[in-house]
Amino acid sequence: MIKIFQSWLERYFADEEAVLVAVILIVSVVVVVSMGVVLAPMIAAIIIAFLMQGIVLQLKRWGASHTISVSLTFVVLAGTLLVCVVFLVPVFWRQLINLLNETPKMLVQGQQVMLLLPQQYPGLVTEEQVRELIGALRIEMTQWGQSILSFSVAQLPVLVGILIxxxxxxxxxxxxxxxxxxxxxxxxxxxxxxxxxMRQIWVEMSLQIANYVRGKSVEIVIVAGVSSIAFSFLGLQYALLLGIAVGLSVLVPYIGAAVVTLPVALIGFFQWGWANEFFYVMVVYGIIQMLDGNVLVPLLFSEAVKMHPVVIVLSVLVFGGLWGFWGVFFAIPLATLCKAVINAWPTVSRLDAEEGPSGREPSNK
Incomplete structure (x- = not known):
């Protein structure tokens, strides 16, 4: 067993740089996992700066100096934050409060619909099963309400932290x-x-990370904006709330679109029932998802990340479980980083092939 372990170490850690890369990766993971909450402002600032770097580079190409480019980019960022705080956040908060207030009414309507199931499908659903399900849902909703109330009271200091x-x-x-x-x-x-x-990993990652992060941010904004405008035009309640949910759903490939369909369909059904307006909303929502997957994504992501869907879903689950929202956001780039590290990792056989049979680097002649 010791010889096997020693052989494995000699194979994968024979190169000094391999040890250094391993140490950097381990230290980075430990720091983020153990001090992620403390370093959250700095991590968020690095991510936002990475997103805004494209504007700085474009302004430099147009002939602006570095100082002017950074200043104009910062003005754009400050203006965007100001618009969100002054206009979007109050509307979002008001719609969220209205949704919480309307939830009991929606539950009553849902119970009435569920009580009709035993009459329409007596062979599949019994009245006792429906009442047991309603009782379980009431217990869950009560617990959710208590959790929301306790969160709103206990997390008041978080508001001060947000302002900071x-x-x-x-x-x-x-x-x-x-x-x-x-x-x-x-x-x-x-x-x-x-x-x-490290150079090989950086070259492989820099283009894909820049393309993915900036493209995904633009995709979220476009999908959320178009969905909010479309829902508002059709008269759907909580249009901004649902539009933002649809925009954020693109963070989780294959799963996000399916999950966010449920609240859109439920709110549309409770508002109109089986009327034509409900089907109009669902058709428009389907068109938005189709255009996002077949038009917007190919335009934004010039360098496609070629990964199996199972790997993508697994990356979302693992990194999302470790780092929450940012883990989900960076799941695909982090999976790409793992792939790049594996492809570039020096082994004994690879080092021997690069050095040649004489122990020296092969000649180009």
């Missing part, structure tokens, strides 16, 4: 954008000069 983050995160974003080159140079200075594995 709204000031702290933009400041961090500004400095990350302004001094990004100096930070990268410092980080490179502490690494070995010869780092082919």
């Amino acid at each position: 983050y709204m000031v702290l995160v933009p400041i961090l974003v500004f400095f990350f954008l302004k001094d990004s080159e100096q930070m990268l140079q410092w980080f490179s200075s502490v690494l070995p000069r010869k780092r082919p594995v």
Whole structure:
């Protein structure tokens, strides 16, 4: 057993850079898992700065200086936050409160519909089964209500933290954008000069991460905006709330669209029943999902991440369970990072092939 383990170590950790990459990955995971809450503002600022970096680069291509590019980008970010806080957040909060107030009425309507099932399908559903299900749902709703009430009372200090983050995160974003080159140079200075594995991983990841993160952010905004406008035009209640839910559903491939269909269908049904308006909403929702998958995604994601659907779903479950929302958001890039590390990892056989039979690097002649 010891010889097998020693042989495995010699095969996969014979190169100094392999050990360094392993240490960096382990330390990064430990820091994020153990101090993720404390470092949340900085992590969020790094992500936002990465998203805004594209605007800075574009302004530089148009001839603007680095300082002017960063300043204009920061103005765009501050203006976007201001619009969200002044216009979108109050509407979102008001619709959420109305939905919570209307939930008991929706439950009564749902109970009436469920009590009709034994009459329509007596061979499949009995009245006793329906009443047991209604009783179980009441217990669950009571527990949810108590959880919401306790959360709203116990988490009041979180509001103060949110206000602090709204000031702290933009400041961090500004400095990350302004001094990004100096930070990268410092980080490179502490690494070995010869780092082919790290370069290969960086080359493979940089384009895909930039393409995915920026493309996914644009996709969320477009899908949420179009869905909110379409639902509002059709007269569906809680249009902004449902539109944002539809936009966020694109974070979870294959599952998000299926999950968010339920609240859209339920609210439409409780509002109109089996009327034509209900079917109009579902048709429009289906068209939005079809256009998103067949038109918007191919346009936004020029470099497709080729992964099996099972791997994508597994990545969402694993990284989402570890890091919550950000884990879901970065599930595919993190899975791509794992794939890039595996492909670039130096082994004894690969090192021997690169050095050649004489122990030296093969000649190009």
